[in-house]
Amino acid sequence: MKVMITFHALVSPALLAALLIPLTLLFLWLEWKRKNRFLVLRWIAVIVMMAMAASLFLRPVVTSKKNSSILLLTPGYEKGKVDSLLQHYPDLQLWHLTGAAPYKKSSPLADHELTIRGDQLRFVTGEGLPATDLDLLDNKTFTFIPNQPTAGITSLSVAQPVLAHHPAQVQGTFYCATPGKKWIAIKGPNEKEDSVLVEGPGPRSFQLSFTPKQKGEWLYTLAVRDSTEKWQEEKLPVYVEADAPLRLLFIQDFPTFETQYLKNYLAHAGHKLTLRYQLSQKIFRFEFANRQPTQINRLTHDVLEETDLLIMDDGALQKLSAGEKNILKASVHAGLGVLILPHATKTKPDDLFPFILTPVKTDSATIALQGKAITLPALPARLQNNSTVQSLVQNKSGILTGYAFSGAGKLGFQLLQETYRMTLSGDSVGYGAFWSPVIEKLSRRATQASSIQITTPFPWYTDEPLQTTLLSSQPNPTLFADTTQLPLREDERLDDAWHGQLWAGTPGWHSLQTDASSLHYYVSEKGSWNSLRQNAQREQNQLVSTTGDSSGEQVLVQKELPALYFFLALVAAAGFLWFAPKL
Template sequence: MLPHLPPYLTWFVAAIVILLLIWLAWRRPNRRHLIWRVAASIVAGASLVCLLFPPTYQKAIDPATAILLTENYNQDTLNTLVEHTNASPLLFSYKAKASRGATPVPDLYTLRQQQPGLQTIHLLGQGLETQQLEALKGLQLVPHLNTAPAGIYALHWPESVKAGEALVVAGRFKGTSTKATLYLQAAGTLQDSTAMAGDSSTTFKLRFIPKQKGLFVYNILSKEEEHPDTIGQIPVLVEEPTALRVLLLAAAPLFEFRFLKDYLAQQQHQVAIRTSVSKDISQSEWLNMPQTSLEKLTPALLQKFDIVITEPELLQKLTQAERTALQKAVSESGLGVLTIAGEQINRSSATSFFTSFGARRVGQQDTRTTRASWATLQATLTALPFAFVKDDAVSAIVEDQNGLLLAAGRKAGWGTVAVTAIPQTFQWQLESKQSTYNSYWAHVLSAVARKEVKESFWQLLPSRIPKPNQPLTLAYTNYALAGASGVPAATILSLADSSKANPSFAQDAMQPERFTTTFWPRQSGWHKAEAPEAEPYYFYVQDTTSWKFADLQAKQEAVAAFIAQQHVVSAATPLAYTKETIPLIWFFCLFVMSSGFLWLEEKL
């Protein structure tokens, strides 16, 4: 390719070449295809000159606007954005495959240095992390980010569970044209699965009951067309079951309370039971705990228990002072109260604090047989012909196969009150279904009993999935240090290689009992955070390949936060112009076709 010539000289040379070719075509004796030979001569001459002296045109460029391509950007979005701009924006790629002549940039600070006139950046692809966005402060950011990809795009599970309680992994899944199945794998065995419909977005739950305490890592697998793939890990701390202090109050001797008392004692719970045998006469029994008077319910007595299990008839027999003491123990001290309905749902105003749940009749008989579900199990049982009404304040504890509530609870101050329409569960024991009985009562007790209040505890902020070489925020709360001016001394230990870090904490100005630090994990695996007067806190750093949606979600949240804080007013910037060379491939193709025609036509 020769240097560019002035336009008039280029066309002068082109004219001479074209006239020469036309003259050669005209002087041939054979006059057939003369018009086609002349046209081909003109095209061949013009294209040859354009190949030797490429023509250019002026292209308008907006030096204040740029498009930044990040990972997995959408090509259609890029094309639409470029085609709908009056002046071409600058085009750059960051950790993404370049397209349409995009200039790769090693980091965003370099971009700012090389393009000091930038005012607006259109961001395409997955987005940027918080620390990467720091380089773009002072610029107006316009997002064109990807939507949620196919697969799991939202996920939640508890950090810890008690041994014998259900671990529930819940999330949302976006399907494709191919049906998929999700599995929960523990100890190399598939424990639960759920089939996901194709071309739809739906919720899912996977359940498993761990039996042993310790630190465990379970796996979520996805299987499409016989191709299983591990898509992420579920780290869980399984703790020793908490020994509860249970008070049983029965209006008459019942098998249900007798079997429940024995079961609770076998599980090492502290149990006290008061059973009315006649007017003003009751029997008391204590298991795994010292004897104390149960004749009257007083604030001092109720403070010794975590949950009271009773029935409507006994609640009505209580004196007003006892009901008031029980109500205050719930609302002010966090006590849980479970009422087992006997023959019907009690609606007495005297006991409304404990039993005022909306209910509707779902059967004409005195009882109904239904299929109930809770945690990870389902079982057939006999229930009252009523179902509790769901609302924002009422939470489901046990449901039937139609989603109707058989047992429901609601918060009442610091504590919980609950009612169950399942009057008899001891039948499971008589039928040798001990595991069903154990699971049911472990689930119900966990939902209703007094929650443990900790003076000091750790939190992972935000509650997203940690990964190596990405910052995470740890918060340590200690109410005993609320008035102190010093900060706690804490260490973070990697259980994989025993490496330690001693991060510095900053005290929250609005919450003086709270301290935060930023930690950069270097490798995946379990980590332990320790501080004086606090239980060790275990958290798991995932592999870089796990939970791809978490990276996308974190970047999009960072971009949204950045945009919410930006206050940039773009100033008017004059357009710049650059010379662009017309692609030579077009002239080459025209030259080949026209000269080929001239050669072939002469031979024929």
């Protein structure tokens, strides 16, 4: 490897030589005139002093021919992996990112240099490049070698939407760096909602549930405790929406305790209910809750358009006329939800009940609900696992509650019976935790004129860019971040999709709004959710990582010699000249 020395001179070398050479000769003559010891050493000190003075102005640069490929060290890199790479590829240039500790004379890579040297990156190790830096690279041709995750929460999601008085779920992954037990708990504004035990080492999945009491912007606390009773807490922002009332229609042959308790629960939640029971062939009895009384003697398009979910037993289904069944099929295809409560194991499959039930010997079933085992009466039949059926409640014997898509709507079934026993035993929360997901999943989905998403992974910090996506059928939609309108770019491939970018403001709650919808989001304090942010960064780097050629080209690399070395040598030489006569 050929090495050359060049200069980045501050002044003309000729002018510098014309000045320093006579001075050097003068100082040598003056030292010769002195009748002191160490003449040769004093001459050497004069030459060194003047050479160092010249170097301060000439700024020598070492130019060498090296491999262009760069191994970039990012925060959290592991020295063993770096040594292994250098052993296989000894010609790699070693650079470190701002915030990463230098290693083996690695050179610092400033943020503005990343775009210049981006094409030379062959390996990136550690936590990886931040998303903002990845966006600056035109060609991402590096291989990413991640470090081991730090202990903590590495993935987290809250099932949306979160509705007041409805059970909500938090799912995530906790990485245990060492063996041992960890307790993860979610705390509401006033009390602990749920907790779970995980044991390491390695990644462990967890799920927590909570039931918000009021709509609005809330900060829950996600806490982790180890065996030493040490707690680590993070703020979990949750926006709770008001529970929009659903329009429910019950059609049954006769009233049951199951129906009455379900009616009371749904009416208390504010839903609009109509219940119809058949007393004789043409005589019906009606009950209403949270709506004006309206008699429904037969199913029509108008009736079903004003209904989000139809709940009926198999007997009432079989008594529908052919015309009513055709209307019901069309309404389901348009988005209506239907829940069938079969009372017989031999309910015949058809277009409105496309499920084949398998008889079983037991007339009860044990299910897991909110971390507890609950045994309830059940129809002695099960639906076996089926790729076309979405399971809502199941156990080892099969699916007990589920649904299948039919056009834009859903057809569902419920085999458990006498679920009101949970209420009678004092577990009204469990009763709600069972029925709320069933009602929500099967009901007609509300149509929105627009939808807002933040595609940048949580958490979000101050002064960092957030990428947004707006889905809107309007020709020229507008999007506001708090009170500032954002410029939008229409997607080139997807219809009705628009993209924008905003910069996160001060820590706390903020909002994005359009004319038809809004999104509330929370900006976290820097330093919070470290393990979650680091894992998201690793995943982003792994997505763009390649396994290309690491040989690279031969390029000239210049490295300026530090001026501090020349200054220290100058001071040492001058000090010797001052101290030598005293010896």
